Structure formats: structure tokens, C-alpha cells
Amino acid sequence: MYNAKIYTVDSAFSIAEALAVKNGKIQALGTSKDITKNYFARQKINAQGKSIYPGFIDAHAHFYSYGLSLQRVDLTGTTGWEDILNRLQTFAKTNTDGWLTGRGWDQNDWPVKEFPSKEKLDELFPDRPLLLTRIDGHAAIANQKAMDMGGIVPGQKLTGGTVEVKNGKLTGILIDNAIDLVSAKIPEPSLQQIKAALNEAQKACFAVGLTTVDDCGLNAKEVMIIDSLQSKGELKMRIYAMLSDAQANYDFLFNKGKIKTDYLNVRSFKVYADGALGSRGACLLMPYADKQGLYGFLLSPQQHFDSVANIISSKGFQMCTHAIGDSGNRTVLNIYAKYLKGKNDLRWRIEHAQVVNEKDFSLFGQYNIIPSVQPTHATSDMYWAGDRLGKEREKGAYAFKKLLQQNGWIPLGTDFPVEDISPFKTFYAAVFRQDAKDFPNKGYQMDNALTREETIRGMTIWAAKSNFEEKEKGSLEKGKFADFIILDNDLMIAEKKEILKTNVIATFINGEKVFEKK
Numbered sequence: 001m002y003n004a005k006i007y008t009v010d011s012a013f014s015i016a017e018a019l020a021v022k023n024g025k026i027q028a029l030g031t032s033k034d035i036t037k038n039y040f041a042r043q044k045i046n047a048q049g050k051s052i053y054p055g056f057i058d059a060h061a062h063f064y065s066y067g068l069s070l071q072r073v074d075l076t077g078t079t080g081w082e083d084i085l086n087r088l089q090t091f092a093k094t095n096t097d098g099w100l101t102g103r104g105w106d107q108n109d110w111p112v113k114e115f116p117s118k119e120k121l122d123e124l125f126p127d128r129p130l131l132l133t134r135i136d137g138h139a140a141i142a143n144q145k146a147m148d149m150g151g152i153v154p155g156q157k158l159t160g161g162t163v164e165v166k167n168g169k170l171t172g173i174l175i176d177n178a179i180d181l182v183s184a185k186i187p188e189p190s191l192q193q194i195k196a197a198l199n200e201a202q203k204a205c206f207a208v209g210l211t212t213v214d215d216c217g218l219n220a221k222e223v224m225i226i227d228s229l230q231s232k233g234e235l236k237m238r239i240y241a242m243l244s245d246a247q248a249n250y251d252f253l254f255n256k257g258k259i260k261t262d263y264l265n266v267r268s269f270k271v272y273a274d275g276a277l278g279s280r281g282a283c284l285l286m287p288y289a290d291k292q293g294l295y296g297f298l299l300s301p302q303q304h305f306d307s308v309a310n311i312i313s314s315k316g317f318q319m320c321t322h323a324i325g326d327s328g329n330r331t332v333l334n335i336y337a338k339y340l341k342g343k344n345d346l347r348w349r350i351e352h353a354q355v356v357n358e359k360d361f362s363l364f365g366q367y368n369i370i371p372s373v374q375p376t377h378a379t380s381d382m383y384w385a386g387d388r389l390g391k392e393r394e395k396g397a398y399a400f401k402k403l404l405q406q407n408g409w410i411p412l413g414t415d416f417p418v419e420d421i422s423p424f425k426t427f428y429a430a431v432f433r434q435d436a437k438d439f440p441n442k443g444y445q446m447d448n449a450l451t452r453e454e455t456i457r458g459m460t461i462w463a464a465k466s467n468f469e470e471k472e473k474g475s476l477e478k479g480k481f482a483d484f485i486i487l488d489n490d491l492m493i494a495e496k497k498e499i500l501k502t503n504v505i506a507t508f509i510n511g512e513k514v515f516e517k518k
């Protein structure tokens with residue numbers, strides 16, 4: 001590869017013109033003249049002056065469930081309840097049996113910003129179970145058939161979840177743990193369906209320049225399937241897999257030990273502290289500004305997080321906990337602090353670290369706790385985050401710069417399929433703090449914007465570091481995997497209006513082209 005502008009993302013953020021690849025690894029970097037003179041290559045690529053970056057790493061995604069979601073009714077961007085009903089009917093015509101499942105609705109995008117209720121669903125689909133999950137996965141609507149299968153009755157109480165009732169009747173709305181009562185009844189996908197899901201997800205990721213993804217919450221069985229597909233060469237995506245907080249997963253990994261191949265790294269557990277801000281499930285220190293007396297809640301008793309941290313710490317694994325509300329974050333920070341004790345290199349992560357109390361930011365630095373954040377969450381939530389939190393508290397939300405300053409580095413991700421998979425949207429949201437509609441015109445809470453260089457690092461080397469993989473990927477340096485992308489735009493200097501139009505021309509893993517733009 002020569003005649004390129006290669007952003008190596010090494011510690012000096014230096015730029016090279018050419019690189020040589022041998023056996024899937026980077027052999028040398030330098031000027032076009034030196035590299036073409038000193039290294040013989042079977043295949044030479046003239047990059048024609050285009051910019052090259054290390055393959056992007058999404059530090060927080062749901063790769064497998066994204067693949068599955070591509071096989072369900074897509075409800076993202078729906079304009080209202082009618083729109084949802086139309087999409088369901090269209091989908092049901094060609095998918096005639098079994099469960100109807102969909103994901104991606106968001107009532108905040110609708111003219112009537114209230115949760116829908118299920119009457120129409122029962123009318124249209126009296127005999128076919130149906131479950132439609134909200135964009136954030138923390139709320140869903142089910143029809144009566146599905147609720148019957150889940151054994152849900154009005155007035156039912158459960159921990160960490162709510163079954164909504166109006167005038168003594170079920171509305172179909174389920175919050176957090178209540179969703180599991182229904183989703184547990186959905187039959188497991190077949191091996192064929194699992195393979196198809198992983199392959200479709202991989203295809204979409206390569207097309208946007210992702211060469212590694214963190215899958216935040218898999219089960220042992222899924223990890224075994226991924227490992228076997230990767231070892232047969234049927235799946236080329238590199239995956240950092242966090243196992244879900246379940247006894248079977250702890251037994252599996254503690255027994256087997258950390259798993260590390262060139263394609264798979266399993267050494268961490270994903271735990272959920274609280275829910276999401278949109279559905280008011282995030283656990284706050286003070287009540288929601290738009291719902292009197294409501295604080296949100298923790299998804300498990302504090303004792304659970306403590307005992308999990310204790311065992312993960314004693315076994316030397318990584319803990320990654322989802323925390324959105326300031327109380328959720330404080331709870332996790334304090335429990336982490338108890339086991340991390342002080343400065344350390346265990347890289348325990350807080351996923352999202354979305355609303356942090358002013359007094360708690362310094363705990364990230366003091367205990368080297370890694371905030372793993374998603375810039376597009378800021379630009380999606382900014383329309384209503386202030387309503388939920390009030391102006392004062394909102395200042396400590398989506399505070400990426402302030403979080404970056406705690407450890408001097410921060411991994412970035414998207415949380416896809418909650419957000420779009422595009423790394424360019426992440427870049428745009430982090431640097432300009434605007435959405436694709438360029439709202440708000442001066443940017444949202446700009447004191448927390450990241451620079452272009454910080455953002456690129458967050459999407460490459462810092463993401464690799466949060467996965468203990470900074471020695472093998474995340475930058476283009478001698479001896480590292482030859483995972484890189486050619487872009488038709490140079491993100492470091494492109495005009496703002498060009499950024500979201502950026503295309504990936506080609507994606508390489510181990511020096512092998514796995515995607516080429518047609």
C-alpha cells in the first residue's frame with residue numbers, strides 16, 4: 001500500500017505514506033519511496049492519495065442482537081402508532097408464522113409522546129404473539145396473546161420492572177424486567193438463524209469500516225458458536241465479548257479461563273445497574289424533573305453488584321457495568337472503588353456513564369475506572385434529556401470531555417442497534433455535538449466536545465485499550481494486525497458538511513480485503 005495518507009494513530013499521531021504487510025501483520029511503515037524500494041510485494045495497492053485509518057473499533061455494541069434485529073420488523077424512525085401498525089401488517093404478509101417481534105420505536109419522536117396501548121394489536125393479531133421493543137430496549141409493548149404466554153396479569157408486582165395498568169386493564173406496556181416474562185417465551189433461534197444473523201451484522205459493519213466490535217452481553221453458548229465460526233474462517237469480525245451477568249456464564253468462564261484468539265477475547269462480564277433515561281428507568285439521586293417523586297431504580301439489590309464485583313475481582317476478570325443515572329453511577333463507582341482499592345490497571349468499565357454527579361467525576365481517575373461512552377446517545381437524547389433531568393443536572397450528562405480528563409483516555413462506541421452503526425455519526429456527534437439535522441445550531445453542551453484527534457483515538461486505540469488489546473490493534477504500527485480502512489474523505493481535515501457523507505472505499509482485516517465499495 002503506497003501513495004496514501006496513513007493516520008497511524010501512534011502516540012505522536014504521526015502520518016506515513018506507505019505500509020507493507022506480511023502474514024496479516026504490519027511489517028513496516030514509511031515513505032512510498034522507501035517502502036516500495038525495500039519491500040517486495042506480491043500485491044501492490046496504489047491508494048491514490050486517499051486517507052487510511054486503523055479499522056474502527058466500536059467499544060460498546062450489541063453485534064449479535066443487531067444481526068437478529070435485521071431479521072425482525074424494523075421500527076426505528078416510525079412517525080407514530082399508525083406507522084407501526086402498517087409496518088407490522090406488511091411484515092406479517094411475508095412472514096406468516098411464529099412470533100412477530102420488532103424493535104426501535106420511540107414515542108418521543110411521535111406527535112403524541114405517550115406510550116401506546118395494545119387494543120389495535122389484539123384486533124389485528126389475536127392469535128399470533130407479538131412483542132415490540134422500544135429503541136433503548138428498556139420498554140416494550142406486547143399483545144394479549146404474548147402476555148398470556150408470559151403469564152402476565154393486571155396488578156402483578158416484580159422487582160426491577162413494571163407491568164403497566166390503566167383502569168384495571170393491561171395496556172401492553174412492560175418496563176425492564178417485566179419484558180423478560182414475555183421474551184423468555186420466544187423460541188431460541190436455530191443455529192442456521194444465528195449464523196445468518198452474525199453474517200449480516202458483519203457485512204454491515206465492514207461496510208462502515210468496523211473491524212472489531214465489543215459485544216456487550218452474550219451467553220456462553222453464543223460465544224462458543226462465534227469461536228467455532230471464526231476458527232473455521234466463516235466469521236472474520238474480531239469480537240470482544242462480554243458475558244452477561246448470569247450464573248451459568250460465571251461458571252463457564254471461571255472454569256474455562258480467559259479466552260483469547262486473534263479474533264475473540266473473552267475476559268469480562270456485563271452487568272446492568274439501572275435502566276435508561278428515556279423510559280425513566282435510570283436511577284437518579286433526586287427525582288425526575290418531569291415526574292414527581294420518581295427516582296428510577298436499580299435493576300438488582302446493591303448486594304448483588306457487590307457480590308459480583310467481589311468474585312470478578314478475586315478471579316482477575318474485567319467488570320463492565322451499565323450505569324445511566326447519577327445514582328446508578330455512584331453505586332457502581334463506590335462498589336468498584338471498594339474492590340479496586342486505588343490506582344490499578346484492571347480497566348473496569350462503566351458503560352454509558354451518562355449522568356454523573358459533580359462530586360463523582362474524580363472517582364473515575366482515582367480508581368482508574370474507564371467510562372465507555374456513546375456520542376450519538378447525546379445527540380439523540382438532547383431533545384428531552386433536559387426535561388428528565390432539569391438544567392442543572394443536565395450539565396453532568398454526556399460529559400465526554402470531563403470524563404476523558406479523568407484517565408487521559410476514553411473508549412467510544414455506538415450501542416448499536418440502539419443507535420445507528422455508523423462510526424461517522426459517532427465522529428460527528430463527538431466533535432460537533434450535533435445530529436444529522438445540524439441541531440442544535442451551536443452544538444449541545446459544547447464544553448464537552450472532543451477534538452478530532454481525541455475522537456479518532458476513542459474509536460481506535462483507546463477502544464482497543466479498554467479491551468486490553470492496544471498492543472495488537474487500534475493503531476497502524478509495526479507488528480500489529482493489518483486492520484485498516486481507506487476512506488474517500490479525510491476525517492481530520494474534511495469540512496464539517498462533508499463528514500457524514502464519508503464512504504469507506506475498502507476495509508482490510510489481516511491485510512485481506514473484506515469489503516470494497518461497489
Ligand SMILES: [Zn+2]
Binds near residue numbers: 060061415
Ligand atoms: Zn448497550
